Amino acid sequence: MSKVITPRAKDYSRWYTDLVIQAQLADYAPVKGCMVIRPHGYALWENIQRTLDAMFKETGHENAYFPLFIPESLLQKEAAHVKGFAPECAVVTRGGGKELEEPLIIRPTSETIIYSMYSKWIRSWRDLPMLLNQWVNVVRWEMRTRLFLRTTEFLWQEGHTAHATEAEAEEETRRMLEIYATFAEDHMAMPVLRGMKTEAERFAGAVRTYSIEAMMQDGKGLQAGTSHNLGQNFARAFDVKFQNKNSQLEYVWSTSWGVSTRLIGALIMQHSDDQGLVLPPRLAPIQIVVVPIFKSGDGVLEAAADLVKEIRTSTPGNGSFERSRVRLDDREGLSPGFKFNEWELRGVPIRIEIGPRDLKAGQVVVATRHDRQKQTVPRAGLAERLPSLLEEAQKSMLERARTHMASRSTPVDSYEDFKKQIDAPGGFLYCHWCGSGECEASVKTETKATIRCIPLDAPEEKGSCIRCGSASDRRVPFAKAY
Amino acid sequence: MSKVITPRAKDYSRWYTDLVIQAQLADYAPVKGCMVIRPHGYALWENIQRTLDAMFKETGHENAYFPLFIPESLLQKEAAHVKGFAPECAVVTRGGGKELEEPLIIRPTSETIIYSMYSKWIRSWRDLPMLLNQWVNVVRWEMRTRLFLRTTEFLWQEGHTAHATEAEAEEETRRMLEIYATFAEDHMAMPVLRGMKTEAERFAGAVRTYSIEAMMQDGKGLQAGTSHNLGQNFARAFDVKFQNKNSQLEYVWSTSWGVSTRLIGALIMQHSDDQGLVLPPRLAPIQIVVVPIFKSGDGVLEAAADLVKEIRTSTPGNGSFERSRVRLDDREGLSPGFKFNEWELRGVPIRIEIGPRDLKAGQVVVATRHDRQKQTVPRAGLAERLPSLLEEAQKSMLERARTHMASRSTPVDSYEDFKKQIDAPGGFLYCHWCGSGECEASVKTETKATIRCIPLDAPEEKGSCIRCGSASDRRVPFAKAY
Numbered sequence: 001m002s003k004v005i006t007p008r009a010k011d012y013s014r015w016y017t018d019l020v021i022q023a024q025l026a027d028y029a030p031v032k033g034c035m036v037i038r039p040h041g042y043a044l045w046e047n048i049q050r051t052l053d054a055m056f057k058e059t060g061h062e063n064a065y066f067p068l069f070i071p072e073s074l075l076q077k078e079a080a081h082v083k084g085f086a087p088e089c090a091v092v093t094r095g096g097g098k099e100l101e102e103p104l105i106i107r108p109t110s111e112t113i114i115y116s117m118y119s120k121w122i123r124s125w126r127d128l129p130m131l132l133n134q135w136v137n138v139v140r141w142e143m144r145t146r147l148f149l150r151t152t153e154f155l156w157q158e159g160h161t162a163h164a165t166e167a168e169a170e171e172e173t174r175r176m177l178e179i180y181a182t183f184a185e186d187h188m189a190m191p192v193l194r195g196m197k198t199e200a201e202r203f204a205g206a207v208r209t210y211s212i213e214a215m216m217q218d219g220k221g222l223q224a225g226t227s228h229n230l231g232q233n234f235a236r237a238f239d240v241k242f243q244n245k246n247s248q249l250e251y252v253w254s255t256s257w258g259v260s261t262r263l264i265g266a267l268i269m270q271h272s273d274d275q276g277l278v279l280p281p282r283l284a285p286i287q288i289v290v291v292p293i294f295k296s297g298d299g300v301l302e303a304a305a306d307l308v309k310e311i312r313t314s315t316p317g318n319g320s321f322e323r324s325r326v327r328l329d330d331r332e333g334l335s336p337g338f339k340f341n342e343w344e345l346r347g348v349p350i351r352i353e354i355g356p357r358d359l360k361a362g363q364v365v366v367a368t369r370h371d372r373q374k375q376t377v378p379r380a381g382l383a384e385r386l387p388s389l390l391e392e393a394q395k396s397m398l399e400r401a402r403t404h405m406a407s408r409s410t411p412v413d414s415y416e417d418f419k420k421q422i423d424a425p426g427g428f429l430y431c432h433w434c435g436s437g438e439c440e441a442s443v444k445t446e447t448k449a450t451i452r453c454i455p456l457d458a459p460e461e462k463g464s465c466i467r468c469g470s471a472s473d474r475r476v477p478f479a480k481a482y
Numbered sequence: 483m484s485k486v487i488t489p490r491a492k493d494y495s496r497w498y499t500d501l502v503i504q505a506q507l508a509d510y511a512p513v514k515g516c517m518v519i520r521p522h523g524y525a526l527w528e529n530i531q532r533t534l535d536a537m538f539k540e541t542g543h544e545n546a547y548f549p550l551f552i553p554e555s556l557l558q559k560e561a562a563h564v565k566g567f568a569p570e571c572a573v574v575t576r577g578g579g580k581e582l583e584e585p586l587i588i589r590p591t592s593e594t595i596i597y598s599m600y601s602k603w604i605r606s607w608r609d610l611p612m613l614l615n616q617w618v619n620v621v622r623w624e625m626r627t628r629l630f631l632r633t634t635e636f637l638w639q640e641g642h643t644a645h646a647t648e649a650e651a652e653e654e655t656r657r658m659l660e661i662y663a664t665f666a667e668d669h670m671a672m673p674v675l676r677g678m679k680t681e682a683e684r685f686a687g688a689v690r691t692y693s694i695e696a697m698m699q700d701g702k703g704l705q706a707g708t709s710h711n712l713g714q715n716f717a718r719a720f721d722v723k724f725q726n727k728n729s730q731l732e733y734v735w736s737t738s739w740g741v742s743t744r745l746i747g748a749l750i751m752q753h754s755d756d757q758g759l760v761l762p763p764r765l766a767p768i769q770i771v772v773v774p775i776f777k778s779g780d781g782v783l784e785a786a787a788d789l790v791k792e793i794r795t796s797t798p799g800n801g802s803f804e805r806s807r808v809r810l811d812d813r814e815g816l817s818p819g820f821k822f823n824e825w826e827l828r829g830v831p832i833r834i835e836i837g838p839r840d841l842k843a844g845q846v847v848v849a850t851r852h853d854r855q856k857q858t859v860p861r862a863g864l865a866e867r868l869p870s871l872l873e874e875a876q877k878s879m880l881e882r883a884r885t886h887m888a889s890r891s892t893p894v895d896s897y898e899d900f901k902k903q904i905d906a907p908g909g910f911l912y913c914h915w916c917g918s919g920e921c922e923a924s925v926k927t928e929t930k931a932t933i934r935c936i937p938l939d940a941p942e943e944k945g946s947c948i949r950c951g952s953a954s955d956r957r958v959p960f961a962k963a964y
Binding site for chain 2: 071091094353
């Protein structure tokens, strides 16, 4: 608590790491590139999981669990897939004291093991669609890691669905993209672009990859979730066929989609400030904290406890407000200032302070974390007003993030301007692009900027490619990214 | 569905495997010793998780996530621990295309990695108790595996707590044992013995290991959960010290405790029958299924849909009854008999049948899975009666299991009788034991029976050891076990 968080303006990257460590979201593990997710960080993940899981189930998906280990020979069955993932694999070569006959890959993603099972389970159109998801750990060997954003092991969910028709698979791919976008905006208060990845950025083995793309406070992009239309690529590689209603054998059409603990990194970089975390109320592990400023016998502690009890019992738990997410800070031997700083650091959306004078005057002080405002309000009726205060904070965080994204989205028409602006002010530079991988690669080599996605709602507009001058039909957002 | 389940009387072991596969709880994976948990099995695990997780949180525990990989050198720090686990380890030796300098062990359990972090986090008595839990996958290389009961990779929760005093650690160890016992009895409808493991069966690195022990239908024992008092063993090995209130440095006292997907195997073997799964209502993924026996236009399908809607909306979701766990089976082209068999196979506690005659007579047929009884009851007021019908089924399953356990718990006083009875009728043979590891080992070698535990409530009784004749103060249950 006594340690200082580097201000964003001084060193944004250092600020991020300081914050993750100081707010006790995560810590470095004794294994290179791995992290420990501490209770405050894991509680965030549980809230993310719970919300998304309900959205998946509402749309007919079921959870399952496939093994951690993938035999090397299975991974090699889909050519593009193995090419994409082999360099990142962790490999088990010993088990039970013996060298293994066939090395086992720790799953970097589970298409291959899942399709080996689908080939066994899917026989007829009656077995389709198969709509499965799993919440698991995966491993991708990373050279340069960063807490939450890029770690060798991470937690994620991966959905894997199989369908009878190409149209259904495409519909599913887009449905899940939209679920991710809704979750990002409504729960994380993080506006996103919905779009298609360029060929260069496509998932290894996919026909089309869609993504949601967010913009962090420093103007950099962050891919927050992906949804892949896999066509019949994996069905062919694993011989997953079904008998259609006309008794003909066909390969299934499939999709996969995922989000990971990376979302926690996005959440932090989207909203937090130099004082610490700023969490959207819907995902905050603790939504309200009551801090009494008390001495023994002055009745303040009792009044604070009564208020907490009242909030927990009389407030309708509507929306995303939950009674159990209210806490009383009755610790002794710590100053009010210390406590205020600690709860600010941890991102609790609403802090209620009660001192002896407040008690006499029938009032309390309500401090909102996202705008760091304090107001004195009557104690009477407070509990009933809290859910709407939380919802207002949630909304205003989304609006602030939207304003930020809009203010740093700029059309740029010459490569010279592009190179000047890509570092500062940065942000999303909307430029014409001819559609060639060569131009995309040159821009990346020359400026480190990538095309975040081809937005689904990009308006048609004639122009010429920022890099080569050839004809272009729409602008795409270029940015540096995490 | 067309395949037959081997009857229990013919081959209990084969019956179990047939059932797991046929009811689509799990399937064999393409990796030796690993399994795929299918949606019906995973939904059971989710219900187990949700219930236990709430019990852990109510008693002050928080969830976290520690890495999958443990550097070999960390595992070796606690001598007894590494001796116990090293032979079962899976080892990663390659990562990112290179040989690793230090091999990484896939966690078989996480004490070592967790204590390496505790040594960093714990400084003062204010940091204690530290009450953490994680829900993760672990790997123990097994030679002879069995779906759910013993697999190379399995899912579990592992609690790891650190305390300021020996008494607190012992209290925690016993508290968690009691939580497991309560869960087994109240939710799984599975009676258990609470007891201490003998020295031979103790967790590698523990001072004392407690367990809950169940009895399957074939009379064999099954260890269903363990809770370990680790004393200061891991604190010493990992140098986890805290400053107490007198400013002295002390090693922390610690515990660990866990249950795994093995519980699903226990659940199956405790209650199921030759027709398929029998699931306790509190854990059943689907609690009620409504099967209309209909032809187009006879109004039965509509009446069934109305009933489902009524159950979902008008029934108070009290106790463990949940509205979302009610299903309408409106599939066409499948006979009622086929559907009845399928829902019996899948263990749905209550099946409601409605045909055209029932519709006219204002009645339905209610079939309860655990006792395979059918009764015709009035349609009016049915929805309100269902929660108590489910609770009755839950209770009667526990009573039946208790009766079974009692009927197969037998005092045995001579080793000759012991050897005659241990295979048939089997069950728990309560015998005097001198307390020596030699006698325990001899009995195991000679009969394959083990001491399940030393029950906490075992009455004092003077006697002589079944194996060597030395003095004994109490009887302990011997049994063959899974």
